[in-house]
Amino acid sequence: MSADLTSSRAATIPERPSLDGLEDKWGQVWAEQQTYTFDRDAALAGPRSAVFSIDTPPPTASGSLHMGHVFSYTHTDCMARYKRMAGFNVFYPIGWDDNGLPTEKRVQNYYGVRGDASLPHDPTFEPPHRGDAKSLRAGDAMPISRQNFIELCDELTVEDEKAFESLFRRLGQSFDWDISYRTIDDHSRATAQQAFLRNLARGEAYQAEAPGLWDVTFQTAVAQAELEARDYPGAYHRVAFHGADGPIHIETTRPELIPSVVALIAHPDDERYAGLFGSTVTSPLFGVEVPVVAHPMAEMDKGAGIAMCCTFGDLTDVIWWRELQLPTRSVITRQGRIQAETPEWIAGGPGAELFGELAGKTVHSARELVVAALRETGDLDGEPKATQRKANFYERGEKPLEIVTSRQWYIRNGGRDADLNGKLIGQGQSIDFHPSFMQARYANWVAGLNGDWLVSRQRFFGVPIPVWYPLDADGEPVWDSPIVPTEESLPIDPVSQAPQGYDESQRGQAGGFTGDPDVLDTWATSSLSPQIAAGWRSVDESGSVTTDPVFDKVFPMDVRPQGHDIIRTWLFATVVRAYFEHGTVPWTNAAISGWILDPDRKKMSKSKGNVVTPEDVLREHSADAVRYWAASGRLGTDAAYDVGQMKVGRRLAIKVLNASKFALSFGEVDGDLAAQVTNPLDRALLAGLREVVEKATAGFESWDYTRSLEVTETFFWTFCDDYLELVKDRAYGSQGDAEAASARATLRIALDVVLRLLAPFLPYVTEEAWSWWHDGSVHVTSWPTSDEVAAADDGVDPGMLGAVGSALATVRKSKSEAKLSMRAEVARITLGGPEHLLAHVRAGEDDLRAAGKITGSLDLVPADAWGASDVELIPVEKPKPQQ
RNA sequence: GGACGUGUAGCUCAGCUGGUUAGAGCGCUCGCCUCACACGCGAGAGGUCAGGGGUUCGAGUCCCUUCACGUCCA
Numbered sequence: 001m002s003a004d005l006t007s008s009r010a011a012t013i014p015e016r017p018s019l020d021g022l023e024d025k026w027g028q029v030w031a032e033q034q035t036y037t038f039d040r041d042a043a044l045a046g047p048r049s050a051v052f053s054i055d056t057p058p059p060t061a062s063g064s065l066h067m068g069h070v071f072s073y074t075h076t077d078c079m080a081r082y083k084r085m086a087g088f089n090v091f092y093p094i095g096w097d098d099n100g101l102p103t104e105k106r107v108q109n110y111y112g113v114r115g116d117a118s119l120p121h122d123p124t125f126e127p128p129h130r131g132d133a134k135s136l137r138a139g140d141a142m143p144i145s146r147q148n149f150i151e152l153c154d155e156l157t158v159e160d161e162k163a164f165e166s167l168f169r170r171l172g173q174s175f176d177w178d179i180s181y182r183t184i185d186d187h188s189r190a191t192a193q194q195a196f197l198r199n200l201a202r203g204e205a206y207q208a209e210a211p212g213l214w215d216v217t218f219q220t221a222v223a224q225a226e227l228e229a230r231d232y233p234g235a236y237h238r239v240a241f242h243g244a245d246g247p248i249h250i251e252t253t254r255p256e257l258i259p260s261v262v263a264l265i266a267h268p269d270d271e272r273y274a275g276l277f278g279s280t281v282t283s284p285l286f287g288v289e290v291p292v293v294a295h296p297m298a299e300m301d302k303g304a305g306i307a308m309c310c311t312f313g314d315l316t317d318v319i320w321w322r323e324l325q326l327p328t329r330s331v332i333t334r335q336g337r338i339q340a341e342t343p344e345w346i347a348g349g350p351g352a353e354l355f356g357e358l359a360g361k362t363v364h365s366a367r368e369l370v371v372a373a374l375r376e377t378g379d380l381d382g383e384p385k386a387t388q389r390k391a392n393f394y395e396r397g398e399k400p401l402e403i404v405t406s407r408q409w410y411i412r413n414g415g416r417d418a419d420l421n422g423k424l425i426g427q428g429q430s431i432d433f434h435p436s437f438m439q440a441r442y443a444n445w446v447a448g449l450n451g452d453w454l455v456s457r458q459r460f461f462g463v464p465i466p467v468w469y470p471l472d473a474d475g476e477p478v479w480d481s482p483i484v485p486t487e488e489s490l491p492i493d494p495v496s497q498a499p500q501g502y503d504e505s506q507r508g509q510a511g512g513f514t515g516d517p518d519v520l521d522t523w524a525t526s527s528l529s530p531q532i533a534a535g536w537r538s539v540d541e542s543g544s545v546t547t548d549p550v551f552d553k554v555f556p557m558d559v560r561p562q563g564h565d566i567i568r569t570w571l572f573a574t575v576v577r578a579y580f581e582h583g584t585v586p587w588t589n590a591a592i593s594g595w596i597l598d599p600d601r602k603k604m605s606k607s608k609g610n611v612v613t614p615e616d617v618l619r620e621h622s623a624d625a626v627r628y629w630a631a632s633g634r635l636g637t638d639a640a641y642d643v644g645q646m647k648v649g650r651r652l653a654i655k656v657l658n659a660s661k662f663a664l665s666f667g668e669v670d671g672d673l674a675a676q677v678t679n680p681l682d683r684a685l686l687a688g689l690r691e692v693v694e695k696a697t698a699g700f701e702s703w704d705y706t707r708s709l710e711v712t713e714t715f716f717w718t719f720c721d722d723y724l725e726l727v728k729d730r731a732y733g734s735q736g737d738a739e740a741a742s743a744r745a746t747l748r749i750a751l752d753v754v755l756r757l758l759a760p761f762l763p764y765v766t767e768e769a770w771s772w773w774h775d776g777s778v779h780v781t782s783w784p785t786s787d788e789v790a791a792a793d794d795g796v797d798p799g800m801l802g803a804v805g806s807a808l809a810t811v812r813k814s815k816s817e818a819k820l821s822m823r824a825e826v827a828r829i830t831l832g833g834p835e836h837l838l839a840h841v842r843a844g845e846d847d848l849r850a851a852g853k854i855t856g857s858l859d860l861v862p863a864d865a866w867g868a869s870d871v872e873l874i875p876v877e878k879p880k881p882q883q
Numbered sequence: 884g885g886a887c888g889u890g891u892a893g894c895u896c897a898g899c900u901g902g903u904u905a906g907a908g909c910g911c912u913c914g915c916c917u918c919a920c921a922c923g924c925g926a927g928a929g930g931u932c933a934g935g936g937g938u939u940c941g942a943g944u945c946c947c948u949u950c951a952c953g954u955c956c957a
Contacts, residue, residue, distance in 0.1 A: 017919085229957080390957085440887055441955065448956065564954080595954090632896080636888085638953080642895060644909050647922090654922060662919035710897070714907080721924080725917090732918095809926085816914060816926040823917045853917090865904095876917090 013664065013772045017657035019622045019650070022764040023170050035777050036084070036174040038091045043553040052088035053554035054080060055530045055587055056175070057562050057570075058095030058183060061160040062106040065167055067641055068563070070614045072593035074630035075705070076561040077173050079591070081760035082700045082708075084174070085783035091554045093179035093533040094168070095188075098157035099462045100522030101218065101396055106160075107152050107461070108141060115460040116143035117495075117517060127152060146460050146495065153461040157182070167614055172623050172763040174779065181532050183525045184461070189491035191537045192525040193466040194545070195581060196455075197484055199411055200467075204580050205455070207409045207479060211311075211318045212454060214404040215394040216336030220458040221408050222394045222401060223521060224415070224451060225569045232391035232400055235384035236303060239374060241281040241290075248273075248281055248292070249381055251303035253389055255374065256338070256366040257310040259286050259346055259355060262326040266306040268294035273306055284379035285370070286351030295320055312403035315392070315450075332402050338366045363402075407479065409456040409465060411524070413576050415449035427575050431590050434703040435636035438564060438592045445568040453573070455521045462519030466492050468499040475510040483513060487537075487545040527573035530557050530586045557587040564592050564636065591703060594638035612641070624762040625650035631761045634706045652713060653765045656758065659720050660769035663747040666731045666740070673745040674790075678738065679730075681844045682746035684800035685723050689715065689750055690789040691798060696757050697783070705760070712757040719750060722805035729850035748773075753784045803840035804848055806866050807831055811852035814868045825874040827856040832863025 030036065043051050054076060059069060084090045108114055111127035125148045144152075161182070168175065181188055199205035213222045237255045240247035241264060250264060261283050266273035276292040283290060297316055298307055309320045311329045320326060333339050338358045346355050354373055358366045374380035391400040414421030428442040456465055467484055469477035483499040485492045494515030498504045506512030531537070534555050535548025556578070562570060571590060578586035618626055621643075628649025633639035669676065677683055692715045699708030724747075729735075731743040751769075759766040759778045770778035810831055815824050833841065838860045841848065849858065856872070 019922095435888095437887060444886055444956065568955085597953095634896095638889095640895065642909090645895070648908060651922070654920070658920040658923090660919085665919070707897090707899095710907085720919090724919085725924095728919095812925050813927090819914050821915050821917065822925060823915085 013661050017654075017661055017768070019624065019653055019657075019765065022768055023172070023618075023623050026764055026767050027169050027172075030174075030777070030779075031169075031177075033777065035779055036090070036092065036176055038176045038179060039089050040550055043089050043091070043550055046089070046553075048553055050087075050089055051091055051553050051558075052080070052083040053091035053534070053557040053559075054093070055533070055557045055560040055574075056092065056094050058097040058181070058526060058529060059164055060100075060102050061096040061098045061157045061164060061182075062103040065163065065614050066596070067612060067614055067617065068596045069164075069167070070171060070617070070626060071596050071630045071633060071639065072561065072563060073168065073173055074171065074627050075593050075633070075635065076559075076591065077171075078627075078631050078705045078760040079559070079561075079700065079703070080174055081763065081779060082705070082783065084779065085756065085759065085781065086700075087782065090174075090176075091179070091534075091557075092175050093181070094173075094175040094177065095181040095183065095529060095533060096157065096161045096164070097183045097522065097526050098153070098161070099184040099188075099519075099525060101220075101457075101459060103153050103157055104149075104459060104461050105396075107149070107156055110156055111152050112141055113144045113149065113152065114141040115146055115149035117146050117460070119143060119145040119148075121145045121147040125151075149460050154184070157184070167618075170615075170618055170623055172627065174763070179533060183522070183529075183532075184463070186491055187537075188525055188528075188532050189463045191528055191532045192463040192520060193485075193490045193492065194487050194537050195528055195531065195577060196411075196520065196524065197466060197487065199580060200482075200484065202580065205409060205411045207407060207456075207482075209405060209407045211321070211403050211405045212408060213315075213392060213394075213401040214334060214406070215397045215399070215401055216334065217397055217399055218394065218459070219334065221406060221454055221456060222397075223454040223523075224449065225453075225523070225572075226395050227401075228393050228395045229390045230393050231388045232393075233386065234389045234391075235386050237371065237374070237384045238304070238381040239308075240284055240379045240381060241308070242284065243276065243281040243292075244279065247379075248276065248306065249304050250306050250308045252308055252313075253387065254310070254313050254367070255370045256358075256363055257313050257331070258283055258308070258370060259288075259338075259343070259351065259358070260310040260312075260329040260331045261288065261290055261308045262311060262321070262329055263290050263309045263324065264292045264306055265295050265298045265309050265320055265324075266292070267298040267300045268296060270294075270298070270300050270305055284377060285354055285373050286346050287349050288345055288351075293324055295324060314403070318403060328405070330405060332363065332404065334402075334404055334406075336399065336402055337362055408454050409518070409520075410452040411455050411576070413449060413453040413572075414446060415451045415453070421446060421449065424572075424575060424579065427579050427585050428572075430588075431575075431585050432588060434589060434591045435634075438567065438590065438636060441564060441567045442572065445572060453521075453576070455524045456516075456518040457521055458517070459519050462522060463491070463525050464493045464495065465516040465518050465520055466490065466494060467516050468494045468502075468513045469516065471508070471510055471512050471514055473510055475508075477514055482516075488539075488543060490537075490545075523569050523573045526570060527577045529574065530555055530560075530578070531581070536581075555582075555586075556584050559589040559591055560587045561591045561593065563595065565595075567592070589703070592636050594633065594636055596641050597638050617646070621646040621650050622653060622764070624653040624764050627761055627763075628652060628709075631705060631709050635703060649762075652716075653762050655716075655720060656755070656762060656765045656769055659716075659724065660751055660755070660772065662724065662728075663751045664773055666744045666747070669741060669744045669748060673749050676738075676741045676745040677749070679742040679746075680796070680800060681723075681726065681804060681847055682742050683796045684798050684840075685719070685746055685750060686789050687796040688718075688798035688801055689753055690786045693753065693757065693784050693786050693789060697785075700760075708757070709761050712754065716754055716758070718801070718805065719754065722808060723750075723801060726804060726808065726844070726847040726851045730847055734850060735846055749789065753789060756781060756784050797840070799837070800840040800844065803833070803837035804844035806837070807833060807841045807844075807848055808851055810866045810868050811848075811854065814871045815873060818873055820873055821876050823853060823876045825876075826852055826854040826858075826871065827874055828870060828872040829854060829857070829868055830859040830861060830870040832861050832865075832867045832869065834864070834866075835862035838862065 080090050080092050112129035128142050215222050234253040236251045238249050238251050277294050280289050280291050309317050312318050338361050340359045342355045414424045425446050433439040467482040502513050534551045536551050538546050538548040540546050574586045625646045629645040695711045696708040727743040730739050733740045755766045766778050
């Protein structure tokens with residue numbers, strides 16, 4: 001603690017304590033004092049078990065700040081603060097996920113540009129807009145080189161990260177800001193490339209030419225984990241194929257794919273079509289001959305029960321194509337248009353002319369043309385029937401995905417290998433999920449995978465795939481023998497750097513090389529967040545690649561906090577990478593936070609206009625209040641955005657300040673505090689507190705911080721409303737010095753413990769109150785133990801406070817019902833209460849009389865329930881109004 | 884269609900391995916300027932624990948089933 005704070009201690013309990021300014025004041029002190037800094041030397045010198053390491057989610061810096069961030073990051077911070085106080089050396093990094101498509105989209109909109117890999121770098125480039133390009137049409141965006149584009153991404157993400165940092169600091173996140181990373185920085189790129197190269201060397205990464213999902217808007221391949229099935233309006237067209245014995249009708253939502261039909265497929269058990277299996281039919285309009293074949297994936301009860309299989313209309317077509325070894329007849333280009341050249345299976349046929357009209361058309365216009373043609377030839381049976389079909393979309397895209405064949409990189413993930421699949425499910429089972437049912441999400445997803453992880457993306461702002469390909473004598477790439485860089489040379493960009501043994505002049509030349517133009521899926525980098533943060537790849541003074549010795553002290557990490565929506569992506573991918581690289585799980589716990597819903601139970605989103613900005617919320621309610629709301633939400637449970645809870649939190653925070661001030665206002669207590677606690681009510685309070693400490697600790701230990709908060713909060717309100725009221729007179733000295741000392745000592749002991757119990761939740765007010773009478777930060781003191789509150793000997797009944805409290809409540813009720821002030825004197829009262837509690841009341845009679853202003857006779861009688869009788873009250877004399 | 888979760892006072896939620904009369908806070912009503920706090924304090928009203936079966940001496944809690952809602956996957 002700095003000198004000025006120490007010297008001002010105790011003397012500066014404010015006249016009117018307030019929440020105002022606490023965030024700025026303590027945020028600054030914590031930064032200066034490095035309160036939350038990970039002790040690297042201690043970690044290296046000590047055992048792994050002394051460290052608690054957290055694989056903090058790197059937020060998407062270009063994304064918007066929302067209450068979901070506040071919610072889930074607070075959950076983790078409460079755990080981190082508890083662990084720190086419990087004596088762990090907490091490794092709590094913070095990163096920014098700034099590579100990937102969200103940033104690209106934001107950069108495009110912000111600067112009014114679009115990336116064009118064919119353009120050369122312009123070192124003097126200035127963007128046409130800065131934040132004012134909102135209404136710009138996509139077509140008007142200025143094409144710029146990949147490198148210029150990346151420079152803009154860098155520029156903007158750094159700005160965006162400042163907003164996040166400011167929010168997180170204000171919220172009281174106890175990150176170690178010195179351990180930070182960006183998923184696009186040199187270290188992250190090198191780590192991602194190194195891990196990829198090792199996957200490649202071990203055969204865990206491979207490339208293949210295969211049909212895959214393709215987003216025509218973003219011009220990139222998309223992985224299974226990024227899919228979203230959405231309802232999409234379409235229409236069933238009943239179309240006749242021509243068989244030897246007459247027409248066979250199929251129903252399709254994509255008649256424009258008739259030129260790429262390769263088979264008609266029905267279920268093997270479908271008697272309607274059994275006679276046709278093995279025969280051929282010809283397609284309408286184009287007259288292409290295709291077989292009728294059987295496959296169990298054909299749905300008998302859907303449409304006509306027989307489907308046309310094309311290259312490729314959907315993922316089922318791909319399965320049929322592969323399993324039935326059907327020919328490839330692709331007509332859709334990566335732009336989502338019908339290809340220009342007439343394919344050989346149509347050329348010269350009856351549909352050649354029609355295809356010429358289709359050439360270059362979008363899927364949509366092609367469909368209209370084909371339907372018109374079908375109508376003309378009579379091959380369209382009836383009118384199209386509107387339907388809502390499920391179509392696959394890229395989660396960020398607006399047009400249904402097409403399936404195109406392309407060469408892509410994959411990392412094995414058990415989607416095509418039952419053995420690996422089982423092992424990865426097993427890895428998930430050795431992670432403790434909180435709540436445990438989230439385990440099922442993981443297992444379901446892994447078991448349902450149907451292909452390996454596609455990791456290459458045809459985008460700009462990402463980690464380049466670190467390989468080159470030699471060009472043969474004809475200038476064609478030799479895909480099978482990629483040239484890889486040394487680990488020491490990472491990170492590299494194969495598009496702007498030449499591989500070892502070549503020089504730049506050989507790029508694109510026969511006998512030379514070409515660089516892989518693609519970047520890695522953003523998850524391929526963020527799935528290495530533990531390795532990135534913990535220094536799995538490190539470069540020593542001599543330039544050699546090594547591993548930071550601290551890595552073994554923090555990895556596998558203790559916890560991965562995240563949302564349940566990205567179990568299939570981030571969580572699973574991280575498990576895959578750690579399994580391949582280290583043969584272990586990446587962490588032993590996964591703490592899964594829920595979502596924030598608006599009060600109408602809808603997910604809060606921009607489009608619904610129900611988003612509030614966290615900065616405003618923090619300013620209005622205070623960080624402690626907002627944290628209280630967040631901490632009231634249990635792991636795995638979606639929570640309502642609830643201003644009411646924040647107000648309750650604010651009330652609690654203010655109460656902490658006021659009660660602390662009051663408890664400390666009776667003067668210093670010298671000597672051994674515990675030894676001076678002699679009064680039975682005081683001992684009962686501490687006995688109750690002892691139970692609270694045990695429950696609060698058990699709550700945190702079982703990842704149920706909400707339980708800890710609840711039990712502490714309940715105790716604290718009883719402490720304020722009953723205990724403080726009962727003992728204040730005695731603490732002032734009305735019953736003599738020894739009795740006063742007992743009360744004062746108890747107040748200090750209890751306050752000391754309660755502030756520490758609340759510190760993980762309300763870091764600002766607890767630190768403020770702590771500073772009034774302690775040196776150092778409450779956040780690095782020790783978590784209270786039940787031994788500390790052992791002043792109460794065995795045999796002390798914590799129920800005494802409840803008994804005397806109930807008696808006091810009964811007295812209050814009498815006054816309340818008489819509509820009198822609590823200051824009204826009780827001249828006479830008979831209290832009835834449970835017989836076994838009356839001895840407690842008698843033992844606390846002096847305090848009860850003082851708190852209840854009972855000046856006359858007080859009789860206690862056994863009764864089933866608490867109640868007062870024979871009451872005589874003397875109203876308080878109101879001062880006469882001044883004339 | 885499959886998996887998982889949720890359904891308790893007007894609202895937000897606690898109720899652990901089944902055990903007195905089902906709890907809290909907010910809101911509401913009524914009172915109180917009580918020497919820490921009026922951003923406060925005290926008191927009160929308010930519930931067939933989604934419906935139906937079953938196990939048990941005893942079920943909000945366990946089992947079966949139905950319904951509603953949510954999320955994920957087809």
